[in-house]
Amino acid sequence: MTVPAPLVAPSLRRRMACWLYEALILFAVALIATLVFSVAAQMRHGLDPRQWLLQLFIAAVFGVYFAYFWSRGQTLPMKTWRIAIVDREGRPLTQGRAFLRYVFCAIWVLPPLAALASRHFTLPELGVIFAGWVAFWALLSRFHPQRQFWHDAWAGTRLVDAPEPVRATIRA
Template identity: 35%
Template sequence: MPQSTAGIRRRLVCMLYESLVVFSILLIGFLLPQIVLSGFNFALTPRMLWLHVVLLLLAYFVWCWLNGGQTLPMKTWKLRLISNEGSAIRPLQAVLRYLAAWPSILFFGIGIFWALFDKDGQFLHDRIAGTQIVSTA
C-alpha cells in the first residue's frame, strides 16, 4: 500500500457525521416523494421502498467517491477514499465497496470490528473492494 490507512477513531467519527448526511438524503429523497405519492393513493411495497433507499444511497456514495474520493463528512475530517494502488477508485470498486458495506455494517458491525484485527486496520468492505481511506491532512 502506498499510503497508510487513516486511524480507526477518525473514520468512526466520520461515519457518525455521515449518518447525519444520510438521514438528510433519506428525508429529502425518500420521505418527500412518499408524501407526494400517497396523495395519489399510490403506495410502494416494502421491497420497493428498500430498493429505493439502497439505490438513493448508492447514487450518493458512488458519485461522491468517483468525483474526488470524498463525501462531505470525509472532506470535513480530511479523509479520502483511494484504491490500494494509491490512485482514484474505479466505478466497479465504488459499487463493490458500497454493496459490501451494507452487510458489513448491518450484521452487528462485523466489518467495522474487522479493522481491529486487520493487519492494515482496514474495514472489511475496504478489504473486499481493494480500497482504503487515507488522511489528506
C-alpha cells in the first residue's frame, strides 16, 4: 500500500512560473480558436461588429481547455512545473468543479479588463495595472492558511506538489 503524498501547496514562485507558461499555451490556443472562428464566420478584420462573438468563443474554448485538463489533474505547464490540482480532500476534480474553478479564475483578469473598458488609461498604464493586479492577487495567497490562491478556496480546489514521475531505467 502506498501512502498518499501530503497536500502541500507548491511555492508561489513555481505557481507563477507555471502561470506564465500557461499564458504562452493560451496564446497559441487563442490563435487557433481565432483562426477557426474567423474562417467559419468569414470575419475579415478585427473591427468586425461580431468581435464580441469572437471574444465569447475564445472564453468558451479556454473553459473547455481548462475543464478538460484540470479534470485529468494537470495541464502541460502544470506537468512541467510538477503541480497537480485536486479537490479539498485530494481527489481528482470533476469537470463541473474544474469549470467552476475556471469561472473563479476570472479574478485574475476582470479588474484589468474593467480598467480597459473604462477607456481612461493608456496602454502602458494598463500594463502596470495588469502587472500590479496579478502581483497583488498572487501575494494574497500568503494570507490563506494553506497558501492556496483564494479562487481555489472558493472553488474547493487545491494546487499541490505533484509526485516525481517514475522513470524507467534501461539495463544493458
